[in-house]
Amino acid sequence: MTTTPTASAVTTATGKRRSSFWHDTFVIFRRQFRLAVRNPAWVIIGLLQPVLYLVLFGPLLEPLAGAIGAENAYTFFVPGLLVQLGIFGAFFAGFSLISEWRSGVVEAERVTPASRTALLVGRVLRDVVQLFVQGVVLIVLSFAFGLRASPGGLLLGLLIVVLLGVACASASNALALTTKSEDVMAPLINSIALPVLLLSGILLPISARSGAPDWLVTLSDFMPTKYIVNAVRDAFASDFTTANVLWGVLWTIGLTALAVWAGTRTFRRENS
Amino acid sequence: MNRRTDNGTLWPVAARWEDLVAIIEARALARTFTGRKGREKTEVVAVAGVDLSVDEGEIVGFLGPNGAGKTTTLRMLTTLLRPTSGTATVAGFDVARDPVEVRQRIGYVSQSGSTSPEARAGEEVVDHGLLYGISKAQAEARGRELFEQLDLDGLWERQPKAMSGGQRRRLDIAMGLVHDPSLVFLDEPTTGLDPQARANLWEHIADLRDKRGRTVFLTTHYLDEADALCDRILVIDQGMIVASNTPDALKREVSGDLIMLELVDPSRAGDAAERLKAAGSTEPEIDGASVQARVPGAGSVLAGLLRSLDSVGVELASIDVRRPTLDDVFLTVTGRSLREGA
Numbered sequence: 005m006t007t008t009p010t011a012s013a014v015t016t017a018t019g020k021r022r023s024s025f026w027h028d029t030f031v032i033f034r035r036q037f038r039l040a041v042r043n044p045a046w047v048i049i050g051l052l053q054p055v056l057y058l059v060l061f062g063p064l065l066e067p068l069a070g071a072i073g074a075e076n077a078y079t080f081f082v083p084g085l086l087v088q089l090g091i092f093g094a095f096f097a098g099f100s101l102i103s104e105w106r107s108g109v110v111e112a113e114r115v116t117p118a119s120r121t122a123l124l125v126g127r128v129l130r131d132v133v134q135l136f137v138q139g140v141v142l143i144v145l146s147f148a149f150g151l152r153a154s155p156g157g158l159l160l161g162l163l164i165v166v167l168l169g170v171a172c173a174s175a176s177n178a179l180a181l182t183t184k185s186e187d188v189m190a191p192l193i194n195s196i197a198l199p200v201l202l203l204s205g206i207l208l209p210i211s212a213r214s215g216a217p218d219w220l221v222t223l224s225d226f227m228p229t230k231y232i233v234n235a236v237r238d239a240f241a242s243d244f245t246t247a248n249v250l251w252g253v254l255w256t257i258g259l260t261a262l263a264v265w266a267g268t269r270t271f272r273r274e275n276s
Numbered sequence: 277m278n279r280r281t282d283n284g285t286l287w288p289v290a291a292r293w294e295d296l297v298a299i300i301e302a303r304a305l306a307r308t309f310t311g312r313k314g315r316e317k318t319e320v321v322a323v324a325g326v327d328l329s330v331d332e333g334e335i336v337g338f339l340g341p342n343g344a345g346k347t348t349t350l351r352m353l354t355t356l357l358r359p360t361s362g363t364a365t366v367a368g369f370d371v372a373r374d375p376v377e378v379r380q381r382i383g384y385v386s387q388s389g390s391t392s393p394e395a396r397a398g399e400e401v402v403d404h405g406l407l408y409g410i411s412k413a414q415a416e417a418r419g420r421e422l423f424e425q426l427d428l429d430g431l432w433e434r435q436p437k438a439m440s441g442g443q444r445r446r447l448d449i450a451m452g453l454v455h456d457p458s459l460v461f462l463d464e465p466t467t468g469l470d471p472q473a474r475a476n477l478w479e480h481i482a483d484l485r486d487k488r489g490r491t492v493f494l495t496t497h498y499l500d501e502a503d504a505l506c507d508r509i510l511v512i513d514q515g516m517i518v519a520s521n522t523p524d525a526l527k528r529e530v531s532g533d534l535i536m537l538e539l540v541d542p543s544r545a546g547d548a549a550e551r552l553k554a555a556g557s558t559e560p561e562i563d564g565a566s567v568q569a570r571v572p573g574a575g576s577v578l579a580g581l582l583r584s585l586d587s588v589g590v591e592l593a594s595i596d597v598r599r600p601t602l603d604d605v606f607l608t609v610t611g612r613s614l615r616e617g618a
Contacts (some may be wrong), residue, residue, distance in 0.1 A: 031406045039394055104392060112390035112451060116407040117379040273378055 028118040032126025040130055041143060047134060050093045054085045054142050061207070062149060071214070078151035083161055083236035084206040085137055087229065093138065094172035095193050097131040098180030105184060120271040124177055124264065131173040132166055139165055153240040160239040160249075167256045168232055176264035181270040184214075204229035225259040228255040288425070289537035299459050299491050300330035322566075324515035325362060330493055330508075332458070335485050337506035338378060338495040339602070341612075345515040346495040347387070347463060352383045353493070354461050354521040367459050380408065383452035383460040387467060389444065390451045393437035397428070397447055400436070401454050403431050408455035415454055421449040426480055442473030446480065453484075460484060462494040466501060478504055499602040513610040527600040532558070533574035534598040535581070537567045540591040548590050555581045567592070570600075 040047065058081075065077040074080035097254045104110055113123055124154045139162050143151070153161075176193070203210065210216045210224040224230050235252020244248070287359035296610045307323045322344040329334045340346050351357040353366055364371045367381035391400040396420060405415025423432060426446040438445055445465065452460060465481065466474040482505060484490045496502050502509050503523050511519040511526075519526060525568040535557065538549055542565040549567050557569035571577045574597045585592065607613050 027409075028407060031403055035395070035403045038399070039392060043394065106388070107392055108386050108389035108448075109392055111356065111386050111388065112404065113407065114356060114385075115379060115382075115384040115386075116404065117376045118407040119410065191458070 009127070025119045025122050028122035029126045029129065032113070032118075032122055032130040035132065036127050036130040036175065040134065047137075050089075050134065051141060052137050053092070054089050055145065056137065057085055057088075058082070058142065058146060058149065076150065076152055078146050078149050079153055079240050080209075080237060081207075082143065082146045082151050083240050084204075084233055085142060086161065086165045087168065087204070087233045087236060088201065088206050089138055089142065090135060090168040091172050091229065092197060093135055094131050094169040095176045095197055097127070098176030098178075098189060099174040099186060101127065101177050101180040102184060102186055105181065110181070114271070120266045121264075123271045124174060124267040127177060128170055128173045128264075128267070132169050135169040136162070136166055153242075154242045156244075157239045157242045160244065161236040164232060164236050164252060164256050165258050168229075171256065171259040171263040174260070174267035178267040178270045179265070181273075200227065200229055203227040204233050206233055227260060231255050286504035289526075297332045298329045299332045299368075300328065300364070300366050300493065302326055302328045302349075302353065302362065302364040305349065305352055305359050305364050306361045307352060307357060314382075321515055323352070326512070326515075326517055328510055328520070329519060330491065332491050333485060333489060334507050335482070335492040335494070335505055336416075337509045337510060338493065338500040339497070339502045339509050339606075340495075340512035341497055346497075346512055346595045349512070350461055350463055350493075350495055354382060355379055356384075358373070367457075378618070380455075381457055381459065383457035384453070385448045385452040385460070385462045385465060387464045391436045391444075394435060397434050397439070398423070399434060401447075401450050404451045405454040410455055416454065418454055419450065422453055425483070426450055427476075440473070442469055442476060445469060445473075445477060449480065457490070459491045459493065462492065464495055464497070466496075466498065474501070481505055497521045499606070503602055511558045511606060511609055513612075518609045519605065523602060526605045527602065528572065532570040532572045533600065534568060534570050535574055535578075536596040536598065537585075537592060538594040538596075539565045539567065540593050541565070544590045547588055548585060551581060551584045551588065551590065554584065 023029065023184075062078065062081055065081050069075065069077040101110070110123075114120070143158060143162070179189060179192065183192065201207075204227050205211070205224060206229075208214060210221055210230070212218075212221060230253040231248060232255055233252075234248040235246075235250075235256075238244070238246045238248045238252075287357040305323060305326045305328075306321070309318060309320045309322055310533065311318050326345075326349055330446060338346050338349065348357065351372060352359050353364055353407065355366075355371050355378050358372055366378045369381075371378055390404070391397065398416075401419035401422070402412065402415045405418060406412060410418070419430070423429060426449060428446055428450065431443065431447075436447060438521060439447065449462075449465075452462075455478070462481065466477050469477065478501070481492060481494070484492050508520065509523055509526060511515050521529065535552065537552070539545060539548055545562045545565065545567050549562055549569070552569045552571075553558045555571060557571045557577075560567050560569035578595075578597065582592075582595075603613060
């Protein structure tokens with residue numbers, strides 16, 4: 005009974021073009037972007053958070069600038085805020101994927117011939133665009149507060165943050181498709197993000213100069229995001245050739261590659 | 277009721293034998309899930325080894341209780357799940373070796389929906405078409421045509437969350453058909469719909485084959501649905517296919533028609549049972565004045581039976597013939613009633 009279907013059996017009437025990675029990524033991105041723009045509440049909330057830090061926490065840092073070894077409190081502080089934005093904003097990106105999974109969208113997309121990496125990258129691009137806009141708004145606003153940095157430094161800093169956003173959004177999407185539950189994911193993200201936030205010296209630097217005990221300094225040395233924050237700080241200060249910048253960039257690239265790989269795997273996996 | 281006899285158009289059986297083309301062909305398809313129970317690794321056999329063959333232009337129903345392995349089999353055939361062992365060829369390509377080719381050629385309508393509640397219906401359909409690689413113009417034209425055919429006129433801009441259950445399900449079908457696949461998989465298409473919406477959806481599903489010549493493979497745990505829609509039914513139970521045939525043939529070969537006699541005089545029950553057996557029935561059951569037994573086809577037996585009862589002077593208070601239901605079939609092949617499980 006084994007018969008091979010004739011050509012007419014397998015060719016659809018519309019005739020077709022094999023979809024490609026960039027095409028699929030763009031289709032997914034545009035769909036996600038459209039949905040996000042129609043519901044701007046999250047964009048506004050995401051933007052409000054760093055602005056609140058800038059307005060309500062920034063002034064406290066000004067008198068401390070000398071003690072923590074910074075000439076300009078904002079040149080020191082804003083890179084931390086940017087990294088925080090990149091980590092936190094992107095880490096929560098996965099939540100929308102859980103509801104998409106629940107409404108069957110993920111499965112419907114997985115049954116198309118679209119590239120699995122495109123399913124992830126299209127979504128991550130939406131988060132990156134959002135992060136980029138938030139970052140630019142934050143930087144512009146910071147200039148009003150007294151931030152001073154060279155265009156090259158700002159560009160490099162923003163690039164590192166955006167790349168970090170890619171890593172965190174990919175990880176968040178992978179986590180979302182693995183846990184498939186907001187109730188599991190929320191505490192998980194908080195338990196990851198809080199130590200990361202505290203140990204990376206995002207708000208206050210962790211160093212002997214700032215009076216941190218040795219064990220805390222040692223502990224924070226194991227935190228990749230510490231190097232990333234320091235790299236963005238050095239970039240803002242136009243110190244492009246420091247070890248911080250090198251390590252920060254390497255860590256960012258490494259984390260991004262790892263997270264995109266893990267994220268693609270979850271989209272490829274069968275039980276997603 | 278069988279749809280084919282229902283609408284009077286007998287599907288061309290002759291043509292079917294001449295250009296017999298299998299669009300789905302599965303051999304010993306199996307899937308085992310490994311999980312953990314405490315520290316021990318456990319293996320759960322979801323599908324034990326399925327052999328099936330579906331021809332072009334058929335509407336085939338995959339019938340079984342929840343947990344029988346229907347959805348797992350369907351997910352393997354649609355490339356969402358890799359088989360642990362065995363092979364399956366769908367639309368001419370192997371599901372494990374060429375999943376992308378298979379995906380390109382099939383439509384899949386899952387139980388869980390396919391659109392975001394917040395999106396616009398039309399945009400979802402067009403985007404879905406784009407992922408199949410068809411052009412935007414094609415996707416839009418095809419989407420609008422499908423909306424018209426599926427009674428979704430005027431809902432192009434509507435958000436799925438503002439649609440009724442039946443409309444949403446039809447939108448899911450439009451999503452699954454936007455690239456004009458020759459084979460469509462429907463997973464429990466009418467679960468959760470009210471009776472009117474179900475009947476309406478059945479018509480649309482039948483149209484897929486009758487008007488568009490598509491092959492339809494659907495899973496269901498509703499007997500009436502399998503009966504009303506399908507040319508052929510595959511009964512799956514505990515991960516194995518236990519029966520496969522047309523609904524009518526299944527009923528005929530598995531159980532036959534039930535003849536129920538009610539006698540005026542209970543003392544003649546033995547004679548009545550004897551006459552029934554002589555007419556080719558199964559061992560009759562006697563309960564007071566009532567005698568019942570199954571025969572392969574009541575229509576050809578009844579006239580002779582009445583004459584023979586009359587000749588020995590057995591007087592009947594009533595006679596009743598009940599055609600077997602798919603539930604009888606299910607009970608016979610699995611030893612359980614489908615209704616209990618559903």
